[in-house]
Amino acid sequence: MCGIxxxxxxxxxxxxxADLMHxxxxxxxxxxxxxxxxxxxDRIAMGTVxxxxxxxxxxxxxVLSADRRFRLCYNGELYNYRELRxxxxxxxxxxxxxxxxxxxxxxxxxxxxxxxxxxxxxxxxAVHDAVTDELHLARDRxxxxxxxxxxxxxxxxxxxEMKAFLAYPGFRFEFDPDxxxxxxxxxxxxxxxxxxxGIEQVPMGEYLSVRGDQERRGRWAPLDLTPGPAPESEQExxxxxxxxxxxxxDVRLRSDVEVGVYASGGLDSSIIAHLxxxxxxxPLRTFSIEFEDAEFDESAEQDELTAHLGTxxxxxxxxxxxxxxxxxxxxRHAEVPAFRTAFVPMHLLSRQVRREGIKVVLSGEGADEAxxxxxxxxxxxxxxxxxxxxxxxxxxxxxxxxxxxxxxxGADEQRRMLGLYQQFSTEQRPGLFSHQMRFQNxxxxxxxxxxxxxxxxxxxxxxxxEPGYAELDPVRKAQWLExxxxxxxxxxxxxxxxxxxxxxxxxxxxxxxxxxxxxxxxVNGRFGDPYDEKHxxxxxxxxxxxxxxxxxxxxPYRAPDSAVFVRSRPxxxxxxxxPDVLGEIPALDARFVRKFVNRVYDAPPERIGTKENQxxxxxxxxxxxxxxxxxxxxxxxxxxxxxxxxxxERTCAAA
Numbered sequence: 248m249c250g251i252x253x254x255x256x257x258x259x260x261x262x263x264x265a266d267l268m269h270x271x272x273x274x275x276x277x278x279x280x281x282x283x284x285x286x287x288x289d290r291i292a293m294g295t296v297x298x299x300x301x302x303x304x305x306x307x308x309x310v311l312s313a314d315r316r317f318r319l320c321y322n323g324e325l326y327n328y329r330e331l332r333x334x335x336x337x338x339x340x341x342x343x344x345x346x347x348x349x350x351x352x353x354x355x356x357x358x359x360x361x362x363x364x365x366x367x368x369x370x371x372x373a374v375h376d377a378v379t380d381e382l383h384l385a386r387d388r389x390x391x392x393x394x395x396x397x398x399x400x401x402x403x404x405x406x407x408e409m410k411a412f413l414a415y416p417g418f419r420f421e422f423d424p425d426x427x428x429x430x431x432x433x434x435x436x437x438x439x440x441x442x443x444x445g446i447e448q449v450p451m452g453e454y455l456s457v458r459g460d461q462e463r464r465g466r467w468a469p470l471d472l473t474p475g476p477a478p479e480s481e482q483e484x485x486x487x488x489x490x491x492x493x494x495x496x497d498v499r500l501r502s503d504v505e506v507g508v509y510a511s512g513g514l515d516s517s518i519i520a521h522l523x524x525x526x527x528x529x530p531l532r533t534f535s536i537e538f539e540d541a542e543f544d545e546s547a548e549q550d551e552l553t554a555h556l557g558t559x560x561x562x563x564x565x566x567x568x569x570x571x572x573x574x575x576x577x578x579r580h581a582e583v584p585a586f587r588t589a590f591v592p593m594h595l596l597s598r599q600v601r602r603e604g605i606k607v608v609l610s611g612e613g614a615d616e617a618x619x620x621x622x623x624x625x626x627x628x629x630x631x632x633x634x635x636x637x638x639x640x641x642x643x644x645x646x647x648x649x650x651x652x653x654x655x656x657g658a659d660e661q662r663r664m665l666g667l668y669q670q671f672s673t674e675q676r677p678g679l680f681s682h683q684m685r686f687q688n689x690x691x692x693x694x695x696x697x698x699x700x701x702x703x704x705x706x707x708x709x710x711x712x713e714p715g716y717a718e719l720d721p722v723r724k725a726q727w728l729e730x731x732x733x734x735x736x737x738x739x740x741x742x743x744x745x746x747x748x749x750x751x752x753x754x755x756x757x758x759x760x761x762x763x764x765x766x767x768x769x770v771n772g773r774f775g776d777p778y779d780e781k782h783x784x785x786x787x788x789x790x791x792x793x794x795x796x797x798x799x800x801x802x803p804y805r806a807p808d809s810a811v812f813v814r815s816r817p818x819x820x821x822x823x824x825x826p827d828v829l830g831e832i833p834a835l836d837a838r839f840v841r842k843f844v845n846r847v848y849d850a851p852p853e854r855i856g857t858k859e860n861q862x863x864x865x866x867x868x869x870x871x872x873x874x875x876x877x878x879x880x881x882x883x884x885x886x887x888x889x890x891x892x893x894x895x896e897r898t899c900a901a902a
Contacts, residue, residue: 248300248606248753249308250278250407251320251373251394253285253293254415255382255457257402264292265893270414272296273887275407277580278322278748284308284892286318291375291382293320294891298751300324300607303503306346309894312356313341316377318896319352322407323370323392324753326498326760331365360385360454363467367498367761371449373405377896381458388468389613389759390438390451390735391744397446403457408745409446409582410875413882420876421445422869424698424834425705427584431865432689432702433682434586435736437709442583443876451735469714470730472723475769484770485787488763495760496522499609506755507532507605509596510560511804512548514781515611515620517796518788519757523609524556533558534600534608536592539566543805551793563599565592567807571815578871579881580749581741585868586692586861589806590742594749601750608752612738613759616729617767620780620801622648623729624722627681628777631721633672641665647778676703678710678717681725692862695843697836706732722772808860810852812867820848823870832873840866 252271259267268285272294276283285294286309295308301324309320325331328347331354336342340353347368354362355374360383369391374383384405386394397404399418404411412418423444430436438450449455452468478484496519500506508520510533524531533553538544546562553560570591577594578585600608615621625648633641645664667684674680686703693699709731710716710724719727739756747754757763775782780801789797812819822828823844829837847855847863855863875881 248278248298248324248748248751249322250275250296250411250748251294251322251371252404252406252411253291253320253373254405255291255375255403256459257292258400259402259416261287261289261897265891265895267415268292268294269887269891271406271411272891273885274411274414274883276887276889277751278407280751280888282307282892283887283889284894286311286320286894286896288377288896290380291318293318293373293375295320295322296887298606298748298753300502300504300753301328301347302345305344306348307892308348310344310346310348310352311894312352315896317352317356318375318377319348319355319372320374321348321351321370321372322394323368323372323387324755325350325366325368325370326501326755327365327367329501355383360456360465360467363454369755371407379458381456383454383456384449385454385467386449386451388452388761389730389739391739391756391759393740393744394449395441395446396449396455399445408580409441409443410579410881410883412446413876413879420879422832422834422873422877424696425700427834427869428693428696428699428702429705430584431692431696431699431862432686433706433732434685434689434861435732435741436583437705438731438735440705442872451731470727471765472719472726472730472768474771474773475765477769477773481774481783481786484774484783488766488770488783489787491760491763491766492518492757493522495757495763496526496609498760499755499757500526502607504606505532505604506607506609507534507600508558509533509608509610509754510535510549510552510558511611512545512552512796513611513802513804514784514788514792514796514799515614515758517552517611517792518614518784519609519611520552520556520558521788521791522757524558530557530559532603532605533560534596534603534605535560535562536596537562537564538592538806539564540807543807545802548793548796548799551795555793561599561603563592563596565595565806567811568815569595570806570811571819574812574867575871575874577746577749578868579875580745581868582745582872582876583736583741583868584865584872585737585741586689586865587805588808588811588864589804590746592806593742593746597747597750597752600752606752607755608747609755609757610743611758612743612754612756613734613764614781614784616726616734617758617764618781618784619722619726619767619771621729622780622801623681623685624725625778625780626684627721627725630668630672630680633668638665641668644778676707678707678724679703679728681721682728688858688861691858692865695836695840695862695866696834698834809847809855809863812863813848813852817848819867820844823867828870828873831877832869835866835869
């Protein structure tokens with residue numbers, strides 16, 4: 248894992264290039280604190296801060312092809328690099344290192360963009376062709392690794408994190424009101440969005456090629472949720488799922504440093520911990536969060552699992568005050584507004600993991616999207632069947648979907664929920680049927696904005712322009728939206744990759760192996776009760792995991808939200824109401840913000856509901872982002888802590 252940054256066709260004097268690369272890489276040094284290197288010529292400057300995991304001694308970057316035509320800066324891991332190396336060698340490629348980076352370089356030299364479908368990994372990279380002067384920027388199929396692009400003063404800038412742009416002369420951040428409205432309503436930036444004017448993301452599964460003023464975009468991995476052939480029996484399905492997951496874990500344990508596991512106490516991470524523990528010759532290192540608030544705590548399940556597996560377990564106890572204190576720095580690393588605080592404890596846990604000497608962790612991320620583990624999938628199934636069901640069946644199924652809520656203890660609550668489901672049992676916005684209830688909650692946050700316009704217009708365009716989306720059944724449309732919005736934009740990014748790499752920790756996700764996702768699409772809904780989430784996963788691992796974990800219902804990972812600020816940081820109220828700050832963020836409706844903030848701080852916590860909590864966290868993170876990026880206080884002026892290795896192709900001399 249690493250961070251990359253650079254610029255193409257810059258009008259800045261070439262004598263400045265080395266210093267500019269130093270300053271841009273210094274902004275993202277946390278991603279790869281082990282080494283730093285850059286390549287310069289008259290047309291491009293590109294660099295990497297490296298987190299050394301594969302070929303610790305020989306994997307320096309940037310790397311150049313033997314004829315010096317192709318130059319690569321690379322962030323990520325290619326899990327099938329050994330197999331691809333053998334294939335490339337058979338085609339005549341020569342290798343000087345044992346790194347996966349050189350495999351990526353040779354694969355691009357051999358196949359161009361056609362190499363991308365061969366990659367099983369989490370990556371984002373920049374490769375420059377010195378002969379054609381083309382710059383290619385590519386990103387992995389599920390959006391695990393970030394890659395941002397901006398245009399400024401005639402140059403194209405790119406980086407793993409937007410904060411690298413702070414170091415480029417004259418670059419300024421400005422919120423994009425339309426993108427902000429979309430983000431507030433849907434909880435995440437859409438695939439190409441960043442939240443700021445003039446900055447875009449290379450979307451998951453796509454690449455961007457630039458040659459002078461010409462651009463070409465390609466999608467190399469459309470999100471394919473088409474069900475494959477069904478296994479003949481449930482037992483065969485179980486064996487196939489087990490086999491795919493074992494292979495996914497095997498290749499993700501390929502590392503020249505020790506690999507740990509995040510063990511949340513839930514089914515998904517418990518499966519990964521079980522598989523990893525069977526494949527290590529010493530006690531597996533596992534890590535988890537323990538909350539002081541019992542409402543969010545799963546430490547009992549964590550303790551049972553780690554004792555069962557015999558792992559070397561470390562727990563980090565997180566208090567409300569910890570969340571409030573760490574919030575600003577976590578937001579600086581997230582770089583986009585967040586709708587809940589759950590990413591903050593992950594920020595603290597990653598710091599602890601790195602302090603204990605671990606650079607790589609496996610996690611259960613992606614299981615809920617692949618195997619339909621979220622309640623939204625069951626809600627969608629119920630809503631799509633609603634008109635064909637009688638009231639008694641509707642109530643029975645609603646009760647099964649929400650057993651942990653007290654809503655169904657009284658007749659009034661039942662009638663309220665029945666009315667809510669009835670309201671959303673018909674599609675009101677084209678293509679958004681499955682997410683109407685969620686997005687309705689998000690619309691409350693849009694009231695914080697001065698001109699929210701139509702906050703759902705952008706996501707509506709996204710699904711309208713997606714080939715094949717209209718033909719998907721309602722549950723698969725929900726799955727598509729989860730992959731393209733919440734998974735890529737929040738879970739893998741804000742809560743995952745960005746918090747881990749803030750402390751130089753790489754997160755690997757076996758459930759997002761392409762073979763595992765394809766298998767899940769072939770078995771979902773074909774065995775067991777469709778209202779029993781992840782039926783096959785439970786069945787496949789019931790004999791090796793504690794019964795308590797297998798039989799436990801879905802317990803979403805959460806952390807306390809607005810209450811932590813009210814209880815621990817009353818001074819945040821002054822920050823959020825600062826007239827100078829509100830005056831500098833024209834996207835916000837200052838009058839409504841003042842009214843809303845005072846209500847959150849003055850009302851009893853139990854009177855602040857879910858949508859108000861989400862709106863508060865979105866507002867607080869926006870204000871801190873204004874501080875870090877629009878005002879520019881996030882610019883780190885410290886020099887790199889490691890020497891910058893410079894490859895100067897203007898003189899072909901390494902310094």
